[in-house]
Amino acid sequence: MKTRLSIIISVFFSIQAFCAAEPKFLIEEDPSLLTTVVDVVVQTGAVDDAPTKSGLTNLLAELMLRGTKTKNRSKFQNEVESLGASLDVRTTSDLIVFEGRVIQENTKAFLKLLEDAIVRPAFVPAEFQSLKTEVIASIANKKNQNGRLAGLAMRRHIFANTTLEHQVDGGMNTLTGITLDDVQKAYNDRFHQGNLLFAITSPVKSDEVKATLSAAWRQLPDGLKISRRSLPLKVPRKPLLIVVNKPGTSTGSLLQGQSGVTAQDPDRYALQLGNYSFGGDIQLSRLFHVIREELGWTYAIGSTYSAMGELTYQQGIYVISYTPSIEFTVKSLLKTLSMWKDYYQAGLKKEELISARESLVNSYPFEFDSAEKRLSHRLHSYLYNVPVLSPEDYEKKLKSISNDEIVKVLKAKQSPEGWIVAVVADPKEIQKQLDAEQKEVPEGERLKIGKVMTPDEVIQ
Amino acid sequence: MVAAQAADYEKVTEKTLFNGEKLLEYKLPNGLKVLFLPRHQAKVLTFQAWFDVGSVDEKLDPKLKKTGLAHLFEHMMFRGTEKVPDGKFDEITSRLGADKQNASTYFYRTNFFESVPSKQLEKILELESDRMEHLKLDLEGFEKEKGAVVGELRRHLDTPSGVAMDEVIQEAYDVGPYRYTVLGTESEIKGFTLEEAQYFYKTFYAPNNATLIVVGDTTESQLMGLVVKYYGAMKSQTIPKLSIPEEPAQKKERSKEISHPQATSDMLIVAYRGAAVESEDTIPLSLLTSHLSTGMEGRLRKLLVDKGIAVHASAFTSNRPDLFEFYVQLAEKHKAEEALRIIDGEIASLTRKPISKGSFVRARNQELLSLYSDIGDNSSMAGWLGEYLMVSGNYMRGFEIIDGYKKLTPLDLQRVSKKYLVKHNRSILIVRPGKKGNS
Numbered sequence: 001m002k003t004r005l006s007i008i009i010s011v012f013f014s015i016q017a018f019c020a021a022e023p024k025f026l027i028e029e030d031p032s033l034l035t036t037v038v039d040v041v042v043q044t045g046a047v048d049d050a051p052t053k054s055g056l057t058n059l060l061a062e063l064m065l066r067g068t069k070t071k072n073r074s075k076f077q078n079e080v081e082s083l084g085a086s087l088d089v090r091t092t093s094d095l096i097v098f099e100g101r102v103i104q105e106n107t108k109a110f111l112k113l114l115e116d117a118i119v120r121p122a123f124v125p126a127e128f129q130s131l132k133t134e135v136i137a138s139i140a141n142k143k144n145q146n147g148r149l150a151g152l153a154m155r156r157h158i159f160a161n162t163t164l165e166h167q168v169d170g171g172m173n174t175l176t177g178i179t180l181d182d183v184q185k186a187y188n189d190r191f192h193q194g195n196l197l198f199a200i201t202s203p204v205k206s207d208e209v210k211a212t213l214s215a216a217w218r219q220l221p222d223g224l225k226i227s228r229r230s231l232p233l234k235v236p237r238k239p240l241l242i243v244v245n246k247p248g249t250s251t252g253s254l255l256q257g258q259s260g261v262t263a264q265d266p267d268r269y270a271l272q273l274g275n276y277s278f279g280g281d282i283q284l285s286r287l288f289h290v291i292r293e294e295l296g297w298t299y300a301i302g303s304t305y306s307a308m309g310e311l312t313y314q315q316g317i318y319v320i321s322y323t324p325s326i327e328f329t330v331k332s333l334l335k336t337l338s339m340w341k342d343y344y345q346a347g348l349k350k351e352e353l354i355s356a357r358e359s360l361v362n363s364y365p366f367e368f369d370s371a372e373k374r375l376s377h378r379l380h381s382y383l384y385n386v387p388v389l390s391p392e393d394y395e396k397k398l399k400s401i402s403n404d405e406i407v408k409v410l411k412a413k414q415s416p417e418g419w420i421v422a423v424v425a426d427p428k429e430i431q432k433q434l435d436a437e438q439k440e441v442p443e444g445e446r447l448k449i450g451k452v453m454t455p456d457e458v459i460q
Numbered sequence: 461m462v463a464a465q466a467a468d469y470e471k472v473t474e475k476t477l478f479n480g481e482k483l484l485e486y487k488l489p490n491g492l493k494v495l496f497l498p499r500h501q502a503k504v505l506t507f508q509a510w511f512d513v514g515s516v517d518e519k520l521d522p523k524l525k526k527t528g529l530a531h532l533f534e535h536m537m538f539r540g541t542e543k544v545p546d547g548k549f550d551e552i553t554s555r556l557g558a559d560k561q562n563a564s565t566y567f568y569r570t571n572f573f574e575s576v577p578s579k580q581l582e583k584i585l586e587l588e589s590d591r592m593e594h595l596k597l598d599l600e601g602f603e604k605e606k607g608a609v610v611g612e613l614r615r616h617l618d619t620p621s622g623v624a625m626d627e628v629i630q631e632a633y634d635v636g637p638y639r640y641t642v643l644g645t646e647s648e649i650k651g652f653t654l655e656e657a658q659y660f661y662k663t664f665y666a667p668n669n670a671t672l673i674v675v676g677d678t679t680e681s682q683l684m685g686l687v688v689k690y691y692g693a694m695k696s697q698t699i700p701k702l703s704i705p706e707e708p709a710q711k712k713e714r715s716k717e718i719s720h721p722q723a724t725s726d727m728l729i730v731a732y733r734g735a736a737v738e739s740e741d742t743i744p745l746s747l748l749t750s751h752l753s754t755g756m757e758g759r760l761r762k763l764l765v766d767k768g769i770a771v772h773a774s775a776f777t778s779n780r781p782d783l784f785e786f787y788v789q790l791a792e793k794h795k796a797e798e799a800l801r802i803i804d805g806e807i808a809s810l811t812r813k814p815i816s817k818g819s820f821v822r823a824r825n826q827e828l829l830s831l832y833s834d835i836g837d838n839s840s841m842a843g844w845l846g847e848y849l850m851v852s853g854n855y856m857r858g859f860e861i862i863d864g865y866k867k868l869t870p871l872d873l874q875r876v877s878k879k880y881l882v883k884h885n886r887s888i889l890i891v892r893p894g895k896k897g898n899s
Contacts, residue, residue, distance in 0.1 A: 081822045082818060082825060140724070283550035284551050297607070355554070370502070
């Protein structure tokens with residue numbers, strides 16, 4: 001299928017961070033808590049991996065929890081877990097976040113172990129090999145999960161030829177090429193004082209926590225370069241339909257994606273407000289009301305600007321996902337494409353707009369109903385240079401957005417037909433349904449299968 | 461604020477939890493139970509309505525004898541009343557600012573829940589009581605909802621792990637209703653009549669079969685005033701006394717192999733008949749699952765995942781049905797039999813000698829971490845209380861189990877391993893990639 005891909009210029013810009021004399025702490029103290037939660041946030045992520053080494057950041061982060069220079073993996077993990085603690089790590093497109101949680105009485109002992117992991121990782125060859133085997137097996141296992149398979153197929157095309165065409169754990173081919181030297185070099189390059197900060201919620205006095213973590217931070221080299229890259233998305237002008245060949249499904253896992261937004265995008269409030277009533281609210285939206293409630297074709301359907309997690313400097317993907325019964329797969333797809341076009345042209349009805357505003361404003365208190373959530377907002381604000389709106393300001397902001405503005409930003413930021421659609425099903429069944437449903441449609445305007453992939457091709 | 465009179469409800473107990481929080485229990489004359497845990501850190505609260513009815517009840521009820529209606533009915537509860545038109549319940553609650561609103565059905569219970577800003581308490585009670593008493597059941601809505609439920613069922617059947625979990629229970633149970641899935645079959649779902657739905661609603665959605673749980677920012681007088689206002693006039697019903705047939709003890713190992721077209725590698729589930737939730741053995745069995753599968757040092761992770769044999773391996777207990785299960789998703793090119801041999805080796809080791817003191821402390825502290833992390837959230841706390849109330853009749857049972865860990869030693873874990881993790885007490889289910897069916 002011929003498509004003209006829209007070209008989005010890759011934006012690369014770097015910030016030369018100053019060398020701070022003191023580490024950055026974001027702290028929420030709450031004496032009623034039973035656990036201390038410490039996030040060590042490192043400002044580097046999957047977007048910094050070369051396309052041929054996709055998955056490197058994730059391997060680095062995971063390997064740091066598999067032994068230190070003073071404790072082998074088993075001793076280290078045993079000590080952590082015996083304290084009533086957990087230490088996990090999460091890699092996103094632009095961050096590594098070590099997530100520590102410990103029952104409050106063992107906070108101090110846990111922080112010493114955390115220091116060991118961040119400052120003195122061992123990078124043992126046997127652990128590296130074992131981790132690689134584990135990650136490769138886990139990627140292969142995605143073939144068992146049709147929803148994930150559809151997401152991966154879509155991603156392979158929308159981020160084609162960039163490191164983000166894979167999820168943060170990489171692809172089967174890219175992982176095999178990553179060496180322990182690559183991991184060690186990535187640690188040396190990316191773990192510096194200036195791109196590391198601490199976010200803590202604790203019932204324990206913050207001075208004690210800060211003293212221990214500051215000592216750890218001082219052991220890291222100073223200076224650094226935080227890279228804030230936004231890789232281009234490739235969105236066609238007309239829908240590109242990819243079928244991942246998996247016969248025998250009784251549902252079709254469908255996922256369609258196009259360009260989303262960054263954390264800083266001034267239009268994000270208008271887009272999110274509109275999307276809430278179009279597909280964002282799982283039960284209230286137009287998509288749910290029509291495809292599920294009126295037509296009964298699918299169990300769940302929804303759309304989101306946060307398909308890649310919270311918004312960041314990287315432009316995200318806007319996604320609609322649903323799992324119709326197999327016989328309604330093409331009907332659901334065509335209906336959803338048509339409903340999107342209507343929404344793109346006219347935005348929301350008056351009542352939908354009022355409903356979306358009220359729902360978002362009234363549920364806003366849940367964004368701040370725990371110390372962890374409050375801290376998460378402060379962290380996001382700090383990392384992406386966006387304000388945390390008070391409930392009053394948030395209400396004011398949403399009330400200022402009219403339907404005309406929603407339509408204006410849809411036209412500026414989104415495409416009426418430019419979707420990459422991935423469906424996991426039998427291609428013959430999809431072809432049969434496409435033929436049956438488009439008899440009245442002129443040949444040149446019909447939706448056609450653009451590509452068939454095997455599950456193995458998707459995870460390569 | 462609505463003032464309730466003392467005679468309008470009875471304060472049954474007031475308990476102090478391990479973290480100092482107060483938990484209050486009330487009862488209305490019509491049998492409705494209320495649990496309330498005040499929290500004022502934020503101006504929000506969680507409301508949950510739990511009904512003591514699930515798929516087990518419908519299978520045993522002589523007027524129904526099918527499964528799937530309890531779940532289908534959970535969906536119907538969103539279909540509107542005289543006051544609230546079809547499809548508007550979610551819209552209204554969303555506009556109130558509801559968070560995490562949904563519902564779920566299991567073998568022994570059904571629940572409906574939402575979290576809202578605390579100023580919306582009255583509106584939520586009005587809406588929830590309205591659909592509990594005045595649901596409009598019409599054929600058109602009923603038939604439409606069947607389509608959505610069939611979609612949910614098919615999605616479930618496309619998931620190898622979902623099918624495997626159903627199959628292993630069928631393998632492990634001979635006579636009890638747990639053999640039948642909560643979702644039912646497609647033909648059962650399509651075949652339900654409106655009359656059956658009306659009977660189910662009138663019989664089981666009664667105040668004397670329900671418990672309301674509220675955790676968050678309100679007061680006893682405010683809450684109970686509103687509960688009496690909206691629920692006080694409801695009439696109690698005669699709830700059928702359904703007795704679950706006693707399951708004969710398992711005497712020999714059972715094994716079944718199925719294939720699933722969506723599976724790309726083997727899956728293994730080993731289900732041992734376990735202890736009832738009221739049994740003291742539940743406490744060491746529960747801690748044993750933590751030893752086996754919590755954290756990076758969980759035994760199953762070390763033996764199976766770290767060695768590249770599996771991508772996931774865990775152990776867990778469930779109650780009603782009472783099972784102790786191992787679940788392993790094999791890595792490609794590895795066979796279920798390989799995992800089974802390793803699990804058998806680990807069980808042999810558990811029965812031969814007690815685990816080390818260090819491993820025991822690790823397992824216990826991991827359970828504490830899990831509890832402490834969960835119950836700070838209003839919705840999780842309400843869910844914890846509700847689930848234990850429904851499964852055991854005692855909402856404090858979860859806390860009793862955690863507290864019971866303090867009295868255990870490694871010898872207790874060895875004892876229950878010897879008692880329960882024996883071959884004649886287990887059912888093995890293997891899922892292979894391939895066309896659907898039994899191998």
